[in-house]
Amino acid sequence: MIKRFLAAFALGMVLTLIAISFYPFQKAPRFPSSAAVLNNGGREEVFFIRLPDDRLGNPRSATTAAFPRTAFASDGNDRIVAELFRVRDTEGRVIGIASRITGTVAGIRGAAGVTDWILVIPSRGALIMSRGGVPVGEIPELPANRMGLPAPKSGIMMHGTDEFSELAGFYAEKMNIEKVDSAGIVHGELTLTTRLRSTVQ
């Protein structure tokens, strides 16, 4: 009797641990990359944000409510703004989430503007990009011509994870405004163009 009990105990333990090891955690569906190969080597992938549909929440409520007045310039030009968006691929499918922070930080010659982007595609990884920021550690060698992207609205990819982990390069943002409605809401499309190349020699 005791032998049967002990054998069943061991079996129950093993079966439970096996069942636990196969616990079905949720996984994000993977959408194929729509990257195009560039002539000079590297790849270009474009992401789209439709406004106002893809904006998550109201950025103003987060940036002004709880902050001391001194954090913002009186003319409103260099206030900090935090925004969250859904991100679409070239076929219009929602594939990721992005955040954008714009603000003013301390610079060598006084105040300097900075724009930071985090773009996360759950099934593929994250792209961390900045205009004004600098990565910690070794900075990969990048072409001086920013891989053809316009300098005023472009920045560097500071870090990538998973599928983007061995890539370096630039991004550019472009806003196409269709109209501003009577409530002051912008309608249009924000385009994020990334041009990246492998860091593996």
Place this chain on the structure above:
Amino acid sequence: MKALAIILGLVMGAVGALALLLNNPLQPSRPSISPTASVYDWRASEFHGASFGTAGLTRLPVGPRSQPFVAAGISTANAAVLILTDADGQPAALATRITVLGETSDLLRSDIGVSSYTNIIWPNYGTLFLQSNENRWSLVRDTALTFAGIPNSRAKEGFRISRLAGVRDVIGGSGAFAKIGRRYVEELRWDEENPERLAGTIGIGLLTDEN
């Protein structure tokens, strides 16, 4: 009688396995916030998408419900705007955070992975990008123990979610934070003002040989 011994043995074995899981001696240790770190409490002023409490992590109907995005491509993610407050309780910085359910979770290793990406701005001072591969096992364990009626003070102390090593913590920054290597450690707790949401404490310290 023989059948009863077998059934009892199977049930006791299953209970033993679950008890072993909840008190896994091999579970990885998680660091606490260093006393020398700059410490900020945070609370979400905006939150969208799946909540990664026990319900969102395991899909079990326990604890606050998760309300994921409808779009399949982002159903395992959430996005938030955070307000960081200093030791005096004053707003010190603003942050955005995007969090994604990991795809390498393994209950046998007491590992429920979540990747989080945070961008903090201290107005007129500097910005930081943080990346973390968190282990939120302690949240699930706490819920399981509470469900089983076992006293558990972990929720009040804060859930340690940072790992000892393995990911690049502080990716980069601007202004006063440019080019300086740092690491950060974070603890979560249920938000007292909004029990459906998580709040937390973040400690950012200089990168040293010890950490």
